[in-house]
Amino acid sequence: MPLxxxxxxxxxxxxxRQAILDGLYQAMRAALDVPEDDAFMSITEHEPANFRCGTGYGVARSDDALLIQITVFASRTAEQKKALYRQIADRLGANPGIRPEDVFVNVLDAPKENWSVGHGIAQFA
Incomplete structure (x- = not known):
């Protein structure tokens, strides 16, 4: 249930933008084994004055940098997350051609009781 x-x-x-969404979905299917049609994603576009990515940590980012934040069940392992980062960089590199240096990913773990996917109930609690 990634968000x-x-x-x-x-x-x-x-x-x-659609290639980004498709690549992220495919990466999650491969690395996190998310179910088919489990796609809850949004893209927010920012004018240059409202979007900044530094070159911290020795990474030379370009204007094509993406900030990707993924919230997942707290049950994901470190190995799954590492596989996800690699899958994302590889897939976005292949299409739409984003450099690995421009793929910034942050994964947030959330307990299952923190999710309601509809009908006002906690389906996973």
């Missing part, structure tokens, strides 16, 4: 928020600079085509 994804992607932040990026404005100006990319719809096809580019």
């Amino acid at each position: 994804l928020h992607i932040a990026m600079r404005a100006g990319k085509s719809e096809a580019y």
Whole structure:
């Protein structure tokens, strides 16, 4: 039940943005074994004055940098997360052609009782 928020600079085509969403979904299916059609993602585009990615940690990021935040059940292992990071960088590199240096990922663990996916009930608690 991952929930994804992607932040990026404005100006990319719809096809580019859809390739990001598709690549992230495929990466989660491969690394986290999420069920088919478990896709809850949003992209927020920002004007250059409202979007900044530094070069901290020895990574030379470009204007194509993505900030990807993924909230998952707290049951994911470190190995699954590492596989997810690799899958994301590889898939977004293949399509739409984003450099690995421009893929910034943050995974947040949330207990299952913190989720309601509809009907006002805690389906996983």
